[in-house]
Amino acid sequence: MLEPGKRRLFLDTLRPPVGYEFDRAVGTTFTLDLMALLSVPLAFTFRDAQDGEGELARDPIALLESARRHASRIAVFCHGGYTSVPPSRQPALAFLEESVIAAFPPGSGEDMPVFHPKVWVLRYVSRDQRAKVRYRLVCQSRNLTFDKSWDVSLVLEGEFNDRRVNAYAVNHPLADFVHTLPSLAHGSIASVHEETIRTFAYELRRVNFVPPAGLKLERFLPFGIGARNPTFPDPKLRHRQALVISPFLGGGFLRSAFASSRSRTLVSRREELLKAPSDVVGQFNEVYAFRTGLEPEPDDSQMDLPSLAGLHAKVFVIDDGWDARVIVGSANATGAALGNPPHNVEFMVELSGRKRLFGIDTLLKTNGDSEAGTFHSLIEEFDVTEAGTVGEDERKVRLERVLDLAAEILTKAELKGNVSDGEDRLYDIALQIDAMPKLPAAVRRVSCWPATLTGSIQRPLENGAEFQGLSLPQLSAFLVVEIEAEVDGEGGTKRFVRKIEMSGLPEDRLPLLLASMLRNRSRLMQLLWLLLLPEADLTFDEFSQLLADEEDASAEIRPVFPGLLERMLETLASEPARLDSVNSLLEDLRKTEHGSDLIGEDFEAIWNAVWTARSEMK
Numbered sequence: 001m002l003e004p005g006k007r008r009l010f011l012d013t014l015r016p017p018v019g020y021e022f023d024r025a026v027g028t029t030f031t032l033d034l035m036a037l038l039s040v041p042l043a044f045t046f047r048d049a050q051d052g053e054g055e056l057a058r059d060p061i062a063l064l065e066s067a068r069r070h071a072s073r074i075a076v077f078c079h080g081g082y083t084s085v086p087p088s089r090q091p092a093l094a095f096l097e098e099s100v101i102a103a104f105p106p107g108s109g110e111d112m113p114v115f116h117p118k119v120w121v122l123r124y125v126s127r128d129q130r131a132k133v134r135y136r137l138v139c140q141s142r143n144l145t146f147d148k149s150w151d152v153s154l155v156l157e158g159e160f161n162d163r164r165v166n167a168y169a170v171n172h173p174l175a176d177f178v179h180t181l182p183s184l185a186h187g188s189i190a191s192v193h194e195e196t197i198r199t200f201a202y203e204l205r206r207v208n209f210v211p212p213a214g215l216k217l218e219r220f221l222p223f224g225i226g227a228r229n230p231t232f233p234d235p236k237l238r239h240r241q242a243l244v245i246s247p248f249l250g251g252g253f254l255r256s257a258f259a260s261s262r263s264r265t266l267v268s269r270r271e272e273l274l275k276a277p278s279d280v281v282g283q284f285n286e287v288y289a290f291r292t293g294l295e296p297e298p299d300d301s302q303m304d305l306p307s308l309a310g311l312h313a314k315v316f317v318i319d320d321g322w323d324a325r326v327i328v329g330s331a332n333a334t335g336a337a338l339g340n341p342p343h344n345v346e347f348m349v350e351l352s353g354r355k356r357l358f359g360i361d362t363l364l365k366t367n368g369d370s371e372a373g374t375f376h377s378l379i380e381e382f383d384v385t386e387a388g389t390v391g392e393d394e395r396k397v398r399l400e401r402v403l404d405l406a407a408e409i410l411t412k413a414e415l416k417g418n419v420s421d422g423e424d425r426l427y428d429i430a431l432q433i434d435a436m437p438k439l440p441a442a443v444r445r446v447s448c449w450p451a452t453l454t455g456s457i458q459r460p461l462e463n464g465a466e467f468q469g470l471s472l473p474q475l476s477a478f479l480v481v482e483i484e485a486e487v488d489g490e491g492g493t494k495r496f497v498r499k500i501e502m503s504g505l506p507e508d509r510l511p512l513l514l515a516s517m518l519r520n521r522s523r524l525m526q527l528l529w530l531l532l533l534p535e536a537d538l539t540f541d542e543f544s545q546l547l548a549d550e551e552d553a554s555a556e557i558r559p560v561f562p563g564l565l566e567r568m569l570e571t572l573a574s575e576p577a578r579l580d581s582v583n584s585l586l587e588d589l590r591k592t593e594h595g596s597d598l599i600g601e602d603f604e605a606i607w608n609a610v611w612t613a614r615s616e617m618k
Contacts, residue, residue, distance in 0.1 A: 026076075034497065117347035267289075396490060
């Protein structure tokens with residue numbers, strides 16, 4: 001069940017099935033790293049997005065084209081105020097501006113509930129039968145960041161049955177969850193994403209999701225999206241043997257949820273167990289702390305995976321007679337996540353299987369032939385007498401609460417930007433705020449700057465702010481906000497990124513940006529190669545080698561890589577529709593002087609002959 005020695009990278013779970021191409025996706029996360037989001041389209045472009053050193057591809061052309069090709073069809077809902085600040089000078093982020101949607105749970109405010117689900121729903125279409133559609137659900141405990149903690153991921157896949165009249169009853173909570181997302185969003189949502197969610201909410205009810213071997217899908221468990229919240233754990237199972245794996249603990253929930261369980265086992269982080277109430281930890285028969293810095297030996301195919309440390313997985317296992325219930329997803333063992341009613345928005349999936357394969361003893365066993373037993377090597381017994389011996393730093397807790405509340409208020413503030421032409425083909429941004437919202441009294445200063453720049457040019461955010469003399473790649477609808485606060489002499493700072501409504505952006509901004517990133521003709525030819533390759537057929541390393549071979553074989557006077565013309569003709573014969581994206585790219589480039597120069601008259605002549613043949617086939 002849990003196989004720490006056989007790990008999967010997040011991008012692996014998104015890659016299209018064999019014979020399919022990516023169509024659309026909706027994801028949810030609590031915290032968001034924009035660079036991690038920028039890497040998501042790589043999963044739909046390459047079969048493996050790692051380079052020869054095992055690192056995620058950072059090639060500007062690969063990032064640019066994968067984002068340009070796919071980002072408009074990816075919607076990510078994230079808790080407002082928890083998007084981390086990206087490195088400056090990342091112009092490809094411009095293609096993600098419509099993808100990021102701030103969301104808040106119902107009733108957010110002083111009680112500070114959070115939008116906390118970590119689930120992805122992806123739609124793929126068959127390459128040879130466009131009407132054939134497959135869905136994939138990825139339910140995780142990890143956020144969309146580069147965090148290296150231990151997490152858990154469940155992948156379910158199934159085909160959409162367009163002839164089915166009645167829905168699969170088990171899928172209603174999943175479809176309802178997706179349907180509810182726009183109501184939790186702050187600000188407008190791009191029409192393409194609204195249409196995607198309507199499609200998903202209908203089609204998901206008619207997808208027969210296939211669970212992992214030996215398991216049965218029992219129920220989808222969305223929490224905090226409305227009046228109807230599932231009861232967890234199932235009252236019929238509360239007296240059974242239970243295992244709780246959770247990095248964060250809530251005393252009230254653990255007291256009530258598992259008080260009647262016949263046998264109870266708890267796994268958490270050592271620092272959390274030290275803070276947890278002693279009577280709560282003491283009610284468990286066995287208590288384990290996650291052993292940071294330790295991991296099992298990976299198998300031969302996993303040798304390049306990075307080292308992991310820390311626990312972030314959320315897993316509940318309940319033995320039920322001959323069977324076991326396994327519940328995985330985003331929810332910690334806290335009242336905010338799983339109480340009655342819950343405060344947070346969460347998402348979990350409950351499965352069942354034979355206890356001898358998926359039960360608590362199998363998971364925790366230290367020997368035998370069960371692969372799941374390797375999980376025991378990551379934990380060690382915790383002395384329950386140490387529980388409750390470390391208290392919270394109340395000043396830091398209050399300071400963090402002030403900063404988080406101020407970030408939520410500022411994310412919801414009506415902040416708009418207007419772009420105007422400056423001198424020497426540069427631009428000015430004027431930020432406007434109707435009225436500075438009321439912030440906690442402990443807040444001392446609020447400043448801001450475009451996410452493409454560094455904090456050295458930050459401006460106070462009071463009645464607005466101005467940024468002058470910006471180049472085209474420096475224009476961004478992503479704004480960094482920095483908050484400084486002080487509570488009882490304890491000072492602190494929080495930085496986050498929010499999206500703002502931006503008017504006056506050049507209509508041809510993205511084509512101009514694309515042309516500015518293509519420094520020379522060689523880079524353009526690389527981009528054309530990428531457009532002509534079937535999606536996810538090559539690894540990034542194979543693609544890089546292909547380009548290296550082409551460049552070695554090319555003389556500088558040749559207008560195009562030797563193999564590129566041949567590839568265009570092969571595509572014309574086998575997949576002519578793929579040439580449409582090439583033509584769209586060239587049309588964008590022709591809108592700029594630099595782009596037209598990159599194309600050149602010699603390549604235009606070659607392309608016009610190919611495109612004429614393609615047009616006659618329509």
